[in-house]
Amino acid sequence: MEISFLSNLTSPPLLFFILGTVATLVRTGLEIPPQVARFLSLYLLFAIGFKGGVALSANEIDTYLLKSLLTAVLLAIVVPLLAFLLLRNRLPVQDAAALAATYGSVSAVTFVTCTSYLDTRDIIWSGHMVAAMALMESPAIIVGLGLYRLHQVRQNNQTTEISVPALLHESFLNGSVFLVMGSMAIGWISGAEGMAQISPLIVGLFSGVLCLFLLDMGIVAARRLPGLFERQENGKGVFGYGMLVFALGFPLFNASVALVLAHLLGLNEGDSLLLAVLAASASYIAVPAALRLSLPEANPGLYLSLSLGVTFPFNIIVGIPLYHSLTRFLNQGFPL
Amino acid sequence: MEISFLSNLTSPPLLFFILGTVATLVRTGLEIPPQVARFLSLYLLFAIGFKGGVALSANEIDTYLLKSLLTAVLLAIVVPLLAFLLLRNRLPVQDAAALAATYGSVSAVTFVTCTSYLDTRDIIWSGHMVAAMALMESPAIIVGLGLYRLHQVRQNNQTTEISVPALLHESFLNGSVFLVMGSMAIGWISGAEGMAQISPLIVGLFSGVLCLFLLDMGIVAARRLPGLFERQENGKGVFGYGMLVFALGFPLFNASVALVLAHLLGLNEGDSLLLAVLAASASYIAVPAALRLSLPEANPGLYLSLSLGVTFPFNIIVGIPLYHSLTRFLNQGFPL
Amino acid sequence: MEISFLSNLTSPPLLFFILGTVATLVRTGLEIPPQVARFLSLYLLFAIGFKGGVALSANEIDTYLLKSLLTAVLLAIVVPLLAFLLLRNRLPVQDAAALAATYGSVSAVTFVTCTSYLDTRDIIWSGHMVAAMALMESPAIIVGLGLYRLHQVRQNNQTTEISVPALLHESFLNGSVFLVMGSMAIGWISGAEGMAQISPLIVGLFSGVLCLFLLDMGIVAARRLPGLFERQENGKGVFGYGMLVFALGFPLFNASVALVLAHLLGLNEGDSLLLAVLAASASYIAVPAALRLSLPEANPGLYLSLSLGVTFPFNIIVGIPLYHSLTRFLNQGFPL
Amino acid sequence: MRPCKRIEIIIESVLADRVIECLHAENVSGYTLIHGVSGQGGRGQRLDDDPAGTASNCLFVVACDSAAEAEAVVTAVRPLLTRSGGVCLVSDAAYVKH
Amino acid sequence: MRPCKRIEIIIESVLADRVIECLHAENVSGYTLIHGVSGQGGRGQRLDDDPAGTASNCLFVVACDSAAEAEAVVTAVRPLLTRSGGVCLVSDAAYVKH
Amino acid sequence: MRPCKRIEIIIESVLADRVIECLHAENVSGYTLIHGVSGQGGRGQRLDDDPAGTASNCLFVVACDSAAEAEAVVTAVRPLLTRSGGVCLVSDAAYVKH
Ligand SMILES: Nc1ncnc2c1ncn2[C@@H]1O[C@H](COP(=O)(O)O)[C@@H](O)[C@H]1O
Numbered sequence A, B, C: 001m002e003i004s005f006l007s008n009l010t011s012p013p014l015l016f017f018i019l020g021t022v023a024t025l026v027r028t029g030l031e032i033p034p035q036v037a038r039f040l041s042l043y044l045l046f047a048i049g050f051k052g053g054v055a056l057s058a059n060e061i062d063t064y065l066l067k068s069l070l071t072a073v074l075l076a077i078v079v080p081l082l083a084f085l086l087l088r089n090r091l092p093v094q095d096a097a098a099l100a101a102t103y104g105s106v107s108a109v110t111f112v113t114c115t116s117y118l119d120t121r122d123i124i125w126s127g128h129m130v131a132a133m134a135l136m137e138s139p140a141i142i143v144g145l146g147l148y149r150l151h152q153v154r155q156n157n158q159t160t161e162i163s164v165p166a167l168l169h170e171s172f173l174n175g176s177v178f179l180v181m182g183s184m185a186i187g188w189i190s191g192a193e194g195m196a197q198i199s200p201l202i203v204g205l206f207s208g209v210l211c212l213f214l215l216d217m218g219i220v221a222a223r224r225l226p227g228l229f230e231r232q233e234n235g236k237g238v239f240g241y242g243m244l245v246f247a248l249g250f251p252l253f254n255a256s257v258a259l260v261l262a263h264l265l266g267l268n269e270g271d272s273l274l275l276a277v278l279a280a281s282a283s284y285i286a287v288p289a290a291l292r293l294s295l296p297e298a299n300p301g302l303y304l305s306l307s308l309g310v311t312f313p314f315n316i317i318v319g320i321p322l323y324h325s326l327t328r329f330l331n332q333g334f335p336l
Numbered sequence D, E, F: 001m002r003p004c005k006r007i008e009i010i011i012e013s014v015l016a017d018r019v020i021e022c023l024h025a026e027n028v029s030g031y032t033l034i035h036g037v038s039g040q041g042g043r044g045q046r047l048d049d050d051p052a053g054t055a056s057n058c059l060f061v062v063a064c065d066s067a068a069e070a071e072a073v074v075t076a077v078r079p080l081l082t083r084s085g086g087v088c089l090v091s092d093a094a095y096v097k098h
C-alpha cells in the first residue's frame, strides 16, 4: 500500500470538503442550515466518544495507555508555551495568548477525519486516543490565559481581570469536551451490548455524515479566507503572510515532534498518526468559545480564521497523508 | 433475568438522559439545536407509529386488542377526573384542570423509551399499544377543560369562554397525535413491504436516535427544575414540595392501578408494562400546546415543569424498572 | 406485474405526501422544522448525485448515454419556448417568462421519487439520468429570461435590465445544481470503494428519508393552495381555473412528447419513465431562486404555487404511474 | 418617507395564528413574523428549547399607515395579551415609500 | 448616548447579499441580519417553510450615525424594494457609546 | 398605553448569559432574546454558520418602564460591550397596558 496524496484524493470525505470550498469560492450560495451543521458536529463527538469508550472497556488499563495519555497532556502544555514565545513579540500580547490557546488545543473534526482515514486503510488505532483528544482540549486554554496574565502582571498592567473559577469552568466544562467525555464514559459502561444497540447510527452512518459535515466545513472555512486579508477598523491590523507561515509551519513542527515522541515511546502506527494530528490541529470549537468569554480583547478574526480557514484545510488535505508518510519513514528508517 | 435499577443503569438511552441532566446542572452550555430536537421528536413518533401499524397489519382484530384499547381509553378518562378531585382545593381551579389534563394524557417519549427497554430484553409487546398511546393523548384534555367549565358554571363565574369546536380540534387534531395516527395507518396499509423499504431508518437507527433525543430531554428537563421553586410575579405563587409529592406519587398510583387492570384482563408482560407507563406518564407535547390555546389562565410554569422536570425523569430512571418489577410480582404472586 | 394507481397507493413515500397534505388541510399545525427540511432536500441531492456518479463510473461513455443527455437538453430548451408561446398572450409577459422557466426546468424531488418507484419495482435505470436531470435544471432559466428580454426589446420597452453574467451565474452555479453535479463527480471519482463507505447513509436510509421529506412537501404544497385563488393587492390578479388547466395539462403533454422521443431512441423502460418525469416536472428550488434575483417583477405567488401546489402533487400521485403505463403501452404496442 | 406607527408584539408561538387572525380582521395587509424567540417576563422564563416548541415566543413587527390603524390593531390583540401574557410596544417611524 | 437613525429593512432572503452590497457601496460599516423571517404584504404571504428557502424573508437592522447616512442607505436600497417588494422603516434612537 | 424605553442590544451569543445576569442584577424582570443573528461591525463579519455557533450574534429587546431603569440597564451592559463589541440602541415607545 502506497501513501500518496493522490490515494487520499479519492476519499469521499476529503472530496466533499473540497467541494464545499469550491462552492463558496464560486459563490453558489450552497449552505448546510446552521442548526443542522451544529447537530452533525455533536453527532461526530457523540459517535467518536462512544466508540472510544467501548474500545476502552475491552482493554485493561496498562502502561501503553498511560504513556499515550501522558504524552498527549504534555504536548497540550508545551505547544501553547512554545506558540506564545514565538508570537508575543510579533503580535499584540492578547492575540499571542489566544493563538497559543488555539494551537495548543485540538480539532475534534480533524481527529475524526483521521480515524476515518485509518479505518478505510484497515490500520488499527486505540480507543484511548479519544480520551487523549478530550484531555488535550482544555489545558492550552489555561496555559494561554495564564501566560497572558503573567505578562500583564510583569508590565504592571492591570486592565483585564480574569476570574479563575470562570476560566476553569469554561476550559473543562464546555459543551464539546463534556459530550466527548460523557459519551466515552457511557460507551465504557455499556460496552459491547450498548454498541450493539446503537452501532447502525454511530458506525454505519459515520463516514457518510462525515462527508456532509466536511462539505459544510469546506463552505465555512472558505468564507473565512477573505477576512484574513482585510484591514480591520479598530486598528487590529492586517496580518497577512507572516501569519500564514505560522498557520502552516507550526502544525508541521508540532506533528514532527509528536511523531518523534510517539516513535520513542513505541506507539503503533495508527496511534502515532493520531497523536501527530492532535498536536498539529488547532481548535475552532472549544477554545474560541472560552476565549470570547475570558479574553474578548483578542481578535477572533485572527485566531478563528487561521485555525478554521488555513490550518484545518491544510491538515485535512495535506497534513494527514504527510504525517502518515513521516510515521512510516520513522518506523522503517529507525526501528527501535 | 433479574430486574434491577442497576441493570437498567447500563442502558445507553437512560445514561444519555442523565448525561444531559448533568450537562445542564454543571452549566456546560451543551444543547441540541431546537429545530433538530423537534425533528428527532417527530422521527420517534413517525417510527413508533409506522412500526405499530405494520405490527397491526399482521394480526386480526380480536378481543385481546379491543380490551387493551378500551382499558387505555378508560384510564385516560378516569385519571384526569381523579387528578382534578385531588387538586381542586389545593390549587387555583385552572391549574388543577391543567394538571388533570397533563397527567391524564401520556408522554410519547416515555412510551418509546419503554418499548426500547422491552426490545433490549427481548420481551414482546403488541403493535396495537401504539394505538392505545395515540388514543390516550386527547381525552384528558376534554375532561380537564370540561371540569373547569363545569366548576365555573357552578360558581356563576363566566369570565372564560372556551370554544367547543376549537377545543375538539386542539385535542384531536394536534400535530403529534395526527403524526402517530397517520404513520400507523400508513404502516398498516403498506405492511411488511413498506417496512422493508424504510426499516434501516426506523428500526436500525431507533435506539441511537433515542439516545440523542434523551440527551436533549435531560438538558431540557434540568432547565425546568429551578423554575419549580421560584416565586412568580403575578401571584401564581410557590408550589414547592407539595407538588413534588403529587408529581411522584400520582404516577406511581396510576401505574399500580393500570397494572392491576392489565393483570385482571390477562395482558402479556410487555403490554402490561406499557399500559402502566402510559397511565403513569404525563404529557409535555400535545397537552401544553392545547392548554396554551384553550386555558391560557393556567400556569405553564407549573404543569410543564412538573411533567417535564419531575415526572418524566422519574418514569425514565425509576419508573420503568419499578413497574416492571411490579408486573412480574403480580404475574408470579397472583397467577390468574 | 400490473401498473395501477392502486398499487402505487400502498407506497410509503406517496402515502406520507398525502398525509402531509391532509395535515395542513385539517390544520393540525404539523410541521418539519424548516432548517431540517432544507437539510433533507440537500441529503436527497447528495445521495442521488453520488449514486448516479458511482453508476456512471462503472460504465463506458457510449452513444446510449450521449443520446439520452442530448434529448434531455433538447427538451429543456424546447419546453420553455412552447410554454412562453402558449402563455404570453394570456398573462403579463414577465409571468409567462417565469412560468416558461419553471416548467422547462425540472423538479429533483419528483425525479428522486420516481427512482424510488423504479427501485421498489426492480426496474433498472441508468446512472447518467442523474446527469440528465442536472443538465436540465439551468437552460430553461436562460431561455425564459431571453424570451422576456427579446419581447421587451421588440416593444421598445426598456424598464428592466438583466445582467447576463449574473444570470448565467444564477442559472448554472446555484446551490442545488452544484451539489448534484459535485456529488456526481465525487461518486464517479471514488467509485465502488467510496460507495462502500457511505452506502448505509445514502442507500439504506434513502426511502425512509424520502418519506419524511415528502411529508414535509405535502404540508408545504397544501399551504400554497389557498394562495392560488386569492386576489392580490398589487393588481396581479386572480388566475384561477385557466392556470390549473395549464399546470395539469402541460406536464402531461411534455411527458407524452418525452415518451415518444424516448421510444424512438430506444431508451429502456426506467430511463424513458425518468425522462418523461423530468419533462413533466416543474422546478421549485433552482428556478424560483434565480427568478427572484433576475426577474423579480414576476409573481412568485403564481409560478411557485402552481409548480409546488399543483404540478408537483399531480406528478407524484397520478403522473408517475400514468407515464409508466404509457411507456409500457408504447413499448408493447409499437415495438421498434 | 411617510410617518407611520411601528407595532411590535411578543407573544407565545402557539398564539401566532390568533394574532394573524386579529390582523386580518382589522384589514391590516402586512406584517413580519420572527419565530424561535426566547424571553422572560411576569409569567416566568420561556425557552425556545422544548421538543414541542410550546414554550417559545414569536415577535411580530407591523407597520401601520396611521395612528388609527395602530390603535385598531392594539385593541384587537389586547385581549390575547391579557389572557396569555406578552408585550406590545408602539413607536413612531418613517415608512420609505417605494 | 448619541442620537442616531435606526433603519429596519425587511426583504426576501435571496436578496440579502444585494442589500449588503448596497451597504458596502455606501461605506456603511455595520449591520445586523436576522434570517428565517416570515411575513405577509402586497405580494402575498411569504412563509419560511419551502425546502429551498426561496420564500423566506430576512430583517436588517442598521444603526446610522447621521440622518445623511440614513438617507444614503435608503436611497441605495429603494430600487431593490421597488422591484422586489419589502419594507423599510426609519426611526430615531440613541446609540450607546462604548 | 404608557411611555417606555425600548432597549435593543446586539452582542455575541456566547455573552447572552452575561447580559441576562446584568438584567437580573438590575431587577429588570423582562426581556426578549433572538438567537442565530449575523452581522458586521468594527470587529469584522460575524456569521451564524460555524459549527460551534461561536461566531453568531444575538439580539435582545428590553422594554423599560422608565428612563431611569433604561439608564441602569445601559450602565450595566456597557462594560460588556466595551470589551467584546456590539451595539446598544435606546428609543422611545409606548407600552400597551394589558
Ligand atoms: N420588559 C420586557 N421587555 C421585553 N420583552 C418582554 C418584557 N416582558 C416580557 N417580555 C416578553 O414577553 C413574554 C411574555 O411576557 P409575560 O407575559 O410578562 O411573561 C416574555 O417571555 C418575553 O419574551
Ligand SMILES: Nc1ncnc2c1ncn2[C@@H]1O[C@H](COP(=O)(O)O)[C@@H](O)[C@H]1O
Pocket (backbone or CB within 6 Å): D029, D030, D031, D032, D033, D061, D062, D063, D064, E010, E011, E038, E039, E040, E041, E042, E043, E044, E045, E046, E057, E084, E085, E086, E087
Ligand atoms: N405593513 C407591514 N408591516 C410589517 N411588515 C410588512 C408590512 N408589509 C409588508 N411587510 C413585510 O415585507 C414583505 C414584503 O412585502 P410586500 O412587498 O408588500 O409583499 C412581507 O412578506 C412582510 O414580511
Ligand SMILES: Nc1ncnc2c1ncn2[C@@H]1O[C@H](COP(=O)(O)O)[C@@H](O)[C@H]1O
Pocket (backbone or CB within 6 Å): E029, E030, E031, E032, E033, E061, E062, E063, E064, F010, F011, F038, F039, F040, F041, F042, F043, F044, F045, F046, F057, F084, F085, F086, F087
Ligand atoms: N451600525 C450597526 N448597525 C447595526 N448593527 C451593528 C452595527 N454595528 C455593529 N453591529 C452589530 O454588532 C455586532 C458587533 O459589532 P462590532 O463590535 O462593531 O464588531 C456586529 O456583528 C453587528 O451584528
Ligand code: NA
Pocket (backbone or CB within 6 Å): A079, A102, A103, A104, A105, A106, A107, A278, A279, A280, A281, A282
Ligand atoms: Na494542537
Ligand code: NA
Pocket (backbone or CB within 6 Å): B079, B102, B103, B104, B105, B106, B107, B278, B279, B280, B281, B282
Ligand atoms: Na397519564
Ligand code: NA
Pocket (backbone or CB within 6 Å): C079, C102, C103, C104, C105, C106, C107, C278, C279, C280, C281, C282
Ligand atoms: Na420540465
